[in-house]
Amino acid sequence: MKDLRAAVERMRADWADFMGFMAEGVIGAEVVTSPVYEAGPFHLQRFITGLSPAEENHMGEAILRGDGTVEYLKTYRLSAAQTRRAYLLKQLAQGGWSLERTAEQLKTTRDELIVRLRNAGFGYLLKEHVLKAAETRLTRR
Known part of the structure; x- marks a missing residue:
């Protein structure tokens, strides 16, 4: 024992x-x-x-x-990727789910935020025409 x-x-x-x-x-x-x-x-x-x-x-x-x-x-x-995704969602929530306010908080443009959301795997949250328009405007720069 x-x-x-x-x-x-x-x-x-x-x-x-x-x-x-x-x-x-x-x-x-x-x-x-x-x-x-x-x-x-x-x-x-x-x-x-x-x-x-x-x-x-x-x-x-x-x-x-x-x-x-x-x-x-x-x-x-x-993971690092999950942290980045959670951070983006947190920023969106703090911005009242407004792309314009969130982009301003992140010191970026609305179009850059839209592409960042797509790249993080959140493209399905946005309408297809919104995604395409943002991508088009960014590639024309």
Whole structure:
């Protein structure tokens, strides 16, 4: 039993080290949280880190007890491409989903933003004639 207890303690220590390694990009990072659901003393929240291209970025969800105890945590590490896409969507949301306002925030033109959205895989969000007109105007420059 003594050997078994020692093995369990080693396994727990190894697991804690591994989990710290896997979550080091999210622990201590600035995150934005959004409440999703509340059930009794439990609160489901979604979160996303600051979407800085120079840093590791995560998004996920957590279930918190009323006293702040984490009961469940799931995090997904975003690739560089996913980070860029999430950043674009965040900028659009902050701009009220207006292409003109978002382009102004990003210090670019509306046409350049449209092409950037298409290149990021969001072309399906725009009408085909809007995409083609923006591409045509950009190629004529």
